Amino acid sequence: MNRSHNEVAVVTGGSAGLGLALATTLIDKGWNVVTDARDADRLHTALPASPRVTTLAGDVRDGDHQDAIAAAVARHGRLDLLVHNASELGPMLPLAEVPESLFSDVLETNLLAPLAITQRLLPYLIASRGTLVGISSDAAVEHYPTWGTYAASKAALDHLILTLGEENGIRAYAVDPGDMRTAMHQAAFPGEDISDRPLPESVVPHLLALLTGDEPSGRYRAADLAVGATR
Numbered sequence: 001m002n003r004s005h006n007e008v009a010v011v012t013g014g015s016a017g018l019g020l021a022l023a024t025t026l027i028d029k030g031w032n033v034v035t036d037a038r039d040a041d042r043l044h045t046a047l048p049a050s051p052r053v054t055t056l057a058g059d060v061r062d063g064d065h066q067d068a069i070a071a072a073v074a075r076h077g078r079l080d081l082l083v084h085n086a087s088e089l090g091p092m093l094p095l096a097e098v099p100e101s102l103f104s105d106v107l108e109t110n111l112l113a114p115l116a117i118t119q120r121l122l123p124y125l126i127a128s129r130g131t132l133v134g135i136s137s138d139a140a141v142e143h144y145p146t147w148g149t150y151a152a153s154k155a156a157l158d159h160l161i162l163t164l165g166e167e168n169g170i171r172a173y174a175v176d177p178g179d180m181r182t183a184m185h186q187a188a189f190p191g192e193d194i195s196d197r198p199l200p201e202s203v204v205p206h207l208l209a210l211l212t213g214d215e216p217s218g219r220y221r222a223a224d225l226a227v228g229a230t231r
């Protein structure tokens with residue numbers, strides 16, 4: 001997956017965790033990467049300064065920020081990979097107790113923003129026969145008490161990604177990365193020692209195996225994807 005030409009990826013939430021690990025690997029492999037996060041300082045220091053790296057501080061929910069992502073892609077003139085990774089855990093409460101406003105917040109970040117960004121970028125993705133990815137969770141298919149808000153958003157994101165793939169004739173993957181030692185995971189398990197969870201960097205080779213292979217569109221667990229030689 002080393003690139004000698006000008007392939008372009010958008011990875012949302014690229015300042016930490018899985019998004020940073022994936023963006024960094026793609027950059028190392030020669031991709032042009034457009035990425036974002038809300039905390040500008042952390043974003044700009046996390047990634048290398050390079051003409052191939054565009055860091056846009058902003059919130060995926062914000063329309064102007066979505067336009068800025070689209071403008072960055074327009075400057076490249078192509079898009080080969082769009083990864084919806086930025087995500088909000090939301091309230092860890094039984095659904096009976098979740099305030100509607102908090103439920104809406106999670107849907108805005110995890111579902112409506114990926115739709116709005118994809119709508120802006122679809123022409124580029126279709127033109128390059130690119131790949132659309134939504135980072136999912138086992139919560140999308142399990143029914144864990146207190147995870148219902150996040151879980152519903154991820155189940156809907158899976159549906160959104162895979163339907164967009166069918167509608168537009170592009171490869172689309174909903175990928176459950178598995179547990180990872182990140183800030184989001186720590187927030188889900190406050191006070192718990194999560195040092196036994198794998199680092200997000202360990203998931204990236206599985207993601208690359210999917211992106212460079214010929215698996216049909218669908219839902220995948222990263223752990224099930226064999227790591228082989230990548231293009």
Ligand SMILES: NC(=O)c1ccc[n+]([C@@H]2O[C@H](COP(=O)([O-])OP(=O)(O)OC[C@H]3O[C@@H](n4cnc5c(N)ncnc54)[C@H](OP(=O)(O)O)[C@@H]3O)[C@@H](O)[C@H]2O)c1
Nearest residue numbers: 013015016017018037038039059060086087179180182184
């Ligand atoms: N960690 C796990 O165990 C686990 C398990 C299953 C699935 N996942 C999924 O894996 C993906 C990555 O999770 P992670 O654990 O790597 O998360 P993380 O370490 O918390 O990193 C999240 C990244 O997204 C950015 N972000 C969050 N909200 C954003 C927003 N509204 N707009 C723009 N950027 C935003 C964050 O930066 P700012 O805060 O500065 O915006 C950060 O760069 C998520 O989709 C998550 O649901 C994680």
